Amino acid sequence: MSKTFKLDGREIPFETGQTIMDAALAAGVYIPHLCHNPEFAPHGSCRVCLVDIGGRQVSACTAAASEGMEVDSCSESIQETRRAILQMLFVEGNHVCPACEKSGACQLQAVAYYTGMLAPHFTHFFPRRPVDASHSDVIIDFNRCILCELCVRASRDHDGKRVFAISGRGLDSHLVIDSPSGLLGDSSFAAGDKAAHVCPTGAILPKGRGYETPIGERLYDREPISIVGDVRAHEEEVV
Amino acid sequence: MNVSAAVTVEGFVAESLATHGRDPRHLLQHLIRVQQRFSYVPDAAVEALSAALDVTRTQVRAAIAFYAFLHERPRGAFEIRFSDNITDRMLGSRRLIRLLIERLGLMGLPAWGRDLIRSDGRVSVGLASCTGMCDQGPALLINGQAVTNLDAQRVDRIADLVQEGIPLDRWPGEFFRVENNIRRRGLLLGNPATDGAALRRLLDEGADAALAEVERSGLRGRGGAGFTTALKWRFCREAPGTDRYVVCNADEGEPGTFKDRVLLTDYADLVIEGMTVCAGVIGARRGFLYLRGEYLYLLPHLESVLQRRRAEGLLGARILGRDGFDFDIEIHLGAGAYICGEESALIESLEGKRGVTRKRPPFPVTSGFDDQPTVVNNVETFLAAARVVQWGGYWLRGEGTDQSAGSKILSVSGDCARPGIYEYPFGTPVHRVLSDCGAENTQAVQISGAAGATLSPADFDRIIAFEDLPTAGSFMIFDDSRDLLDMVRNFAAFFAHESCGFCTPCRVGGALLRNLVEKVVAGQGSEYDLSEIRHIGAVMRQASYCGLGHTAPNHVLNTLDKFPSIYRRRLAREAHTPSFDLDAALSEARGIAGRNDPGAHIHALSGETA
Numbered sequence: 001m002s003k004t005f006k007l008d009g010r011e012i013p014f015e016t017g018q019t020i021m022d023a024a025l026a027a028g029v030y031i032p033h034l035c036h037n038p039e040f041a042p043h044g045s046c047r048v049c050l051v052d053i054g055g056r057q058v059s060a061c062t063a064a065a066s067e068g069m070e071v072d073s074c075s076e077s078i079q080e081t082r083r084a085i086l087q088m089l090f091v092e093g094n095h096v097c098p099a100c101e102k103s104g105a106c107q108l109q110a111v112a113y114y115t116g117m118l119a120p121h122f123t124h125f126f127p128r129r130p131v132d133a134s135h136s137d138v139i140i141d142f143n144r145c146i147l148c149e150l151c152v153r154a155s156r157d158h159d160g161k162r163v164f165a166i167s168g169r170g171l172d173s174h175l176v177i178d179s180p181s182g183l184l185g186d187s188s189f190a191a192g193d194k195a196a197h198v199c200p201t202g203a204i205l206p207k208g209r210g211y212e213t214p215i216g217e218r219l220y221d222r223e224p225i226s227i228v229g230d231v232r233a234h235e236e237e238v239v
Numbered sequence: 240m241n242v243s244a245a246v247t248v249e250g251f252v253a254e255s256l257a258t259h260g261r262d263p264r265h266l267l268q269h270l271i272r273v274q275q276r277f278s279y280v281p282d283a284a285v286e287a288l289s290a291a292l293d294v295t296r297t298q299v300r301a302a303i304a305f306y307a308f309l310h311e312r313p314r315g316a317f318e319i320r321f322s323d324n325i326t327d328r329m330l331g332s333r334r335l336i337r338l339l340i341e342r343l344g345l346m347g348l349p350a351w352g353r354d355l356i357r358s359d360g361r362v363s364v365g366l367a368s369c370t371g372m373c374d375q376g377p378a379l380l381i382n383g384q385a386v387t388n389l390d391a392q393r394v395d396r397i398a399d400l401v402q403e404g405i406p407l408d409r410w411p412g413e414f415f416r417v418e419n420n421i422r423r424r425g426l427l428l429g430n431p432a433t434d435g436a437a438l439r440r441l442l443d444e445g446a447d448a449a450l451a452e453v454e455r456s457g458l459r460g461r462g463g464a465g466f467t468t469a470l471k472w473r474f475c476r477e478a479p480g481t482d483r484y485v486v487c488n489a490d491e492g493e494p495g496t497f498k499d500r501v502l503l504t505d506y507a508d509l510v511i512e513g514m515t516v517c518a519g520v521i522g523a524r525r526g527f528l529y530l531r532g533e534y535l536y537l538l539p540h541l542e543s544v545l546q547r548r549r550a551e552g553l554l555g556a557r558i559l560g561r562d563g564f565d566f567d568i569e570i571h572l573g574a575g576a577y578i579c580g581e582e583s584a585l586i587e588s589l590e591g592k593r594g595v596t597r598k599r600p601p602f603p604v605t606s607g608f609d610d611q612p613t614v615v616n617n618v619e620t621f622l623a624a625a626r627v628v629q630w631g632g633y634w635l636r637g638e639g640t641d642q643s644a645g646s647k648i649l650s651v652s653g654d655c656a657r658p659g660i661y662e663y664p665f666g667t668p669v670h671r672v673l674s675d676c677g678a679e680n681t682q683a684v685q686i687s688g689a690a691g692a693t694l695s696p697a698d699f700d701r702i703i704a705f706e707d708l709p710t711a712g713s714f715m716i717f718d719d720s721r722d723l724l725d726m727v728r729n730f731a732a733f734f735a736h737e738s739c740g741f742c743t744p745c746r747v748g749g750a751l752l753r754n755l756v757e758k759v760v761a762g763q764g765s766e767y768d769l770s771e772i773r774h775i776g777a778v779m780r781q782a783s784y785c786g787l788g789h790t791a792p793n794h795v796l797n798t799l800d801k802f803p804s805i806y807r808r809r810l811a812r813e814a815h816t817p818s819f820d821l822d823a824a825l826s827e828a829r830g831i832a833g834r835n836d837p838g839a840h841i842h843a844l845s846g847e848t849a
Contacts, residue, residue, distance in 0.1 A: 044598055045742050047782045057781050062598050084778045088747035122751055122775075123818075147740070166740070167301035169576075169593070171750040172352065173740030178297035 005069040007031075007051075012065075020060040020071055021049060030226040031073050032082060032111045034089075034200050035148035036061040037232065040157060046148055047085050048111060052078055083117045090120040092171070094129065094143035095201075101210055102202025104218030105234075108146060110225035125171070132177070134185030137207055138196055144203040145175050151204060155195035163189045175203075198232060248283040251276055256291050263292040264609075266591030267302060270309055271532070271572050275383060278318055279310040298592075305593040305739075307367070307575030308383070308532050315356055315363030317401045321349070322378040324369035324494045325729040326652045326715055332377035335394045340364060342398035351736040362401050368577055368733055369494035370533040373652035373715070374420050374659045382407060383535040386414045415536065419501045420659030423675065425646040426638055427622055428662045433508045435553045437516050437629035442561055446520045450476070453520075453624055455632025457644035462488060462580075462617035463687060463711035465643075468624060471614055474604040476521040478612035485517045485526035485566075486608065486615040488585055492531060492577040493688030494733060495713035498648040499618040501660050503530075503537055506622055507544045511568065513621030515554060516628050517614055518566040526568040527608070529585050532575050541570055577737035578787055582615040583607075584739070595741045596785040619648055619712070639665035643704040651676045653685075653716035661714075663703065670699040672714060680719045683802065688713035689730040690790035693723075693797035724760060724805045727795050731756040734791040745788030748779040752792060758818045759809050769806055773799060 002013040007020070007029055014023035019042060024031050035046040044062040051060045052072040060073070072078060089095075089108060097103045129142040147166060152175075155163040163184075167176040179186035189195065196204060215221070219234050228234065255269050266288060273284045280303050289296040303309040321327070321336050336348065343362055345355045354365035372378035375387040384407060386397070393414065400410055421428055441449045454469035475483060487510065491499040502510060514526050530537065545568055548554040558564040571589055573579050579588045583597035586608050607613020616624070623645060627635050635645040643665035649672065652658045656677025663672065673681055684694040686703075687710040694701070694708075701707050717723060735753040740746045755772050758764050776792030783789050798805060822841040829839050 042598070044784060047743050047784065050782050059784075064600075081778055081782055084774070085743050085782060088743050088751070088778075091751075092743075092747045122747075123754065125750070147746075162295045162297070165295065165297040165301045166593075167297070168304040169740045170735060170738040171740065171746060172304075173746060176297050176301060178295045180296075 003065075003067045005065050005067065005071060007071045008074050014065040018065050020051060020058075020063050020065050023065045024060065024073075030229070031060045032114055032225070033061060034107055034111060034146060035150065037150055037198060037230070039198075040150065040153045043149060043153070046089070046146065048082055050078060050081055050085070057081070079115050082115045083112075084121075086112045086115060086117050087119075087121045089146050090117075091122045091124045092127070093145060094126065096143075100144070100202045101205055102144070104215055104221045105213075105231055106202055106220070107200035107225065107231050110220040110231075113220070114225050129174075132184050133207075134181075134183040135187075135189060135207075136185065137191035138184065138189065139205050139207050140175075140177075140184055141203055141205070142175060144201045146201055146203075147173055147175065148200060150198040150200065151175070151195040154198045155189070155193060158194040161188050161193065161195075163187050163193070163195060197235060200231060246276075248273070248277065248281045249287055252284050252287040252291070256288075261291055263294050264590045266292055266294055266299065267306070267574065267588060268571060268591070270299070270302060270306075271574055274309050274574075277313075278316060278382075279313040292591075294591075302591070302593055305576065306532075306573075307736075309574050313356070313360060314354060314365075315361055316404075317362040318382055319362065319364045319397075320367035320370075320380045321364070322368075322370035322372060322376060322380070323366040323729070323733075324373060324376075325726045326369075326373040326495060327377040328725065328729060329653060329717075329721065330377045332389070335377055335389050335391065336364070338391060339394050339398055342395065343401065351732060361404070367533065367575065368492065368737060369496075371491055371497040371500050371531070372417065373495055373497055373650065375418055376652075380533065383532065384415060385417060385533065385536050387417055417500070417504070417536070418659075419505060421501065421505075422651075422657055422659040423661040423663065425648075425662035425664065426635065427619070427626065427646060427648065428506075428660070431506050431509065433512055433625070433629075435512065435551070435559065437512050437625040438519070438553060438559055440628055441516050441519045442559055442564070446522075449516060449628045450520050452632040453627050456623075456627040456635040457632070457642075458620070458623055458627055458635060459643065459705060460617055461619035461623065461647070461711070463493075463709060465705045465709055468616065468620055471604055471616070472517060472520050474602075475612045475614045478605040480605075480612040482525070482609065482611045483518075483521050483523040484608040484611060484613040485514050485521070485523045485568075486582075486585065486589065486603075486613055487514050487526070487528040487568075487618060487621055488580065488582065488615055489534070489618050490529050490531045490573050490580045490585060491534075491618070492573075492580045493690065493711050493713050494730070495650060495652055495685065495688050495715040496711055497650045497652075498660055498712045500534055500537070502618050502622055502648070503534070503541060507541055508548070509622045509625045510618050511544060511548060511554065511621075513616075513623070513625035514568060515558065515566055516625055517616070517621065519558075519564060521612070521614060523614075524565050524567075526566060527589055528568055528570045529573060529579070529589060530570055531573045531579075535572065538570060538572070545570070576739075577733075578739045578785075581786060584785075585615060586613065593739070595739050596787075617711075640702070640704045640706065642706045647703055647710065648712055649703070649710070649714045650712050651714045651716070654678060654681070654718035654721070655716050665704045666702050668700050668702050669694060669708070672703075673699065673716065676716070678716045678718070681716055682719040682721060683717045683723055683726075685715040685717070685726065685794070686710050686713065688715075689733055690787070690793060693794060693801060695801045722805065723798055723802050724756075724809065727798055727805070728756055728760055730794040734787070738787065738791070742782075742784035742788060744779045744782040745784065745791060748775050748783075748788070749791055751775050752779075752795060756795065759806055761818070762809055762811060763818045764806070764810050766810065769799065769810075772796075 033049040049060040132140040152164040356363040458468040459465040579594040584594040588594040731753040
């Protein structure tokens with residue numbers, strides 16, 4: 001008989017070694033997340049998948065499931081904390097949804113909708129961040145980077161290239177590119193790299209394609225992220 | 240400083256690689272040497288290290304940008320960093336910074352991440368987080384060396400020496416004198432002498448017996464968290480692994496703490512003996528002492544103690560002649576990162592990387608340095624462990640409380656007649672410490688550093704013990720002449736500066752908190768801002784990835800509860816006051832339009848509509 005735990009009252013089966021997130025995804029239950037992608041090792045940095053276990057908050061993507069635990073993922077207090085974390089991500093960068101090619105197929109935006117976030121709330125930092133259009137096939141808009149490190153992990157662990165890294169610390173933390181000039185065009189990055197296809201926001205986008213799917217008809221315009229899941233699983237439809 | 244033209248960057252890196260090896264885990268140590276030699280890490284060094292160590296140049300640059308004492312662009316030949324803890328400020332450091340800036344012909348004031356660099360490259364002035372000289376501040380670091388007891392006269396002289404270009408080794412020796420200031424000795428400080436007795440007892444009676452003594456003593460980690468030491472050693476000993484490591488956490492970064500500096504100065508033998516005993520118990524052959532960069536001046540002393548112990552057969556191969564008992568210690572330097580006091584971040588840093596906390600579990604006892612079982616203990620813990628093995632567990636049990644055996648060494652600073660090191664049995668009330676150090680009219684005590692708790696006089700009967708007031712040893716005193724908001728402001732800036740940036744709540748929340756505190760200080764705050772501070776603080780406590788983020792809002796949440804008046808008296812009357820001055824922002828537009836009539840001003844407009 002398989003082991004189970006309770007997620008918002010629902011019995012979720014799990015195997016030893018699985019995280020709460022693994023087990024929930026396998027059971028088809030959505031826990032909001034940004035830095036998590038089951039193809040890569042759990043990271044735990046965005047904190048959006050925060051859940052409550054008996055008054056203790058843990059990230060579902062890193063916490064191991066255990067027999068009989070009662071996990072709360074949808075109470076108002078958990079959703080309120082998630083909203084605050086998302087608002088922090090929004091004011092940290094420059095996220096201008098109406099002018100973004102990824103709008104409607106952006107996980108940051110979709111998770112914000114899912115948690116009921118209506119406005120960024122906190123004071124914007126309005127950082128000055130460049131756009132790197134040096135690569136022939138891919139553009140990087142650092143304004144939209146949320147430091148999830150998925151491109152870092154994909155390039156290192158899947159592509160075997162180590163094109164990306166996080167530099168600096170605190171609010172100065174930022175994505176950097178491994179090339180003599182620091183520009184993507186001078187790096188070994190290629191449009192076919194896994195790293196080009198894991199960004200949950202519009203920070204890494206293919207060049208020469210725009211608005212192929214009209215706004216209003218895009219992935220999360222049609223159905224919420226809790227139903228259709230991560231954007232990477234729908235890449236064929238959305239780009 | 241004094242870069243001779245003969246030594247090229249490439250040549251220096253090649254020599255460093257030849258002497259210290261090409262293990263990628265030595266990256267940070269190579270970078271620190273390059274920084275010390277050239278006052279920055281030139282591109283040529285980045286390229287050379289990247290090629291030799293099989294790390295990308297981006298990883299090298301990322302490490303430089305992470306550690307506050309490493310720079311990609313040149314600093315002055317004399318690189319000056321003022322310690323910017325609240326205790327330095329209380330002793331007048333801000334005035335002295337302005338004085339030095341003026342004397343050196345620099346403009347403006349240094350801030351976190353913004354050093355003032357003179358155009359001739361002779362000198363730069365910046366800030367450092369607490370450098371651990373709180374009992375003899377204000378203090379600064381010059382080319383990494385600690386200067387204490389600053390006053391106007393000393394700052395004047397420093398300006399002269401810099402102008403004349405006198406090398407540091409010809410500066411007056413008293414500038415660099417660091418006092419121990421031990422005011423009260425107890426179980427640990429009573430006797431610094433050791434002749435390897437703990438090691439002999441370990442060899443005579445065996446590792447099991449030694450571990451049983453540590454168990455019997457009830458010794459708990461002195462770094463603040465209070466994990467049972469014997470349990471940590473046992474877990475590590477029993478964990479599967481090919482190698483085991485002993486790490487001494489000498490990254491004493493908690494603002495207001497300086498007792499490890501004293502222990503490493505006068506009790507280094509005992510600390511190293513404790514590490515060696517631990518190695519004997521868990522079966523480790525290699526150990527590291529991670530020394531915070533601020534204590535660079537202690538490096539030659541510590542190296543000489545290690546060397547002497549090797550010569551005495553107390554360290555190295557065949558310790559005390561016992562076949563198979565081989566253990567040696569390497570000293571690794573930190574480079575200005577508070578987060579590296581957290582054990583898993585410290586291990587990342589030991590491995591040459593940015594000091595970002597690891598996911599736990601697995602804990603270092605099963606997967607630490609090089610993913611092998613690793614014991615990380617505080618300096619004071621190793622010292623106590625050496626004595627416990629030498630004198631037995633009951634010796635420690637003889638003092639303290641049920642849950643807190645033995646004594647605690649406190650670093651006392653701030654408003655008192657006799658700042659310094661005080662050792663007390665656990666269970667000692669706060670008021671006893673205050674009367675012993677000559678504190679009067681005490682308004683508040685900040686215990687266990689910036690991440691700790693703010694105590695008001697209602698708390699002064701509480702006791703120092705894991706069951707009441709756990710502390711890593713920092714004890715900062717504020718008398719009733721102080722505005723506690725200055726402390727809050729200092730700590731808020733500290734945490735924003737020291738957040739590693741990995742998780743959202745600490746990275747962004749810390750910066751938001753700092754900005755809101757500044758808004759209140761500027762007299763633009765409202766009740767709404769105070770509730771925002773509480774809201775952000777709660778999110779950081781709840782949702783952060785590691786202890787830094789969990790504890791970073793403590794100071795502001797504690798003071799909001801216990802000292803609400805320090806905020807209230809600064810509040811503007813309205814429920815909401817914007818920090819943004821809309822009218823001032825329109826001045827450029829007015830200039831272009833050539834208007835300055837009342838209709839071109841926002842106040843006038845709002846007056847009309849009100």
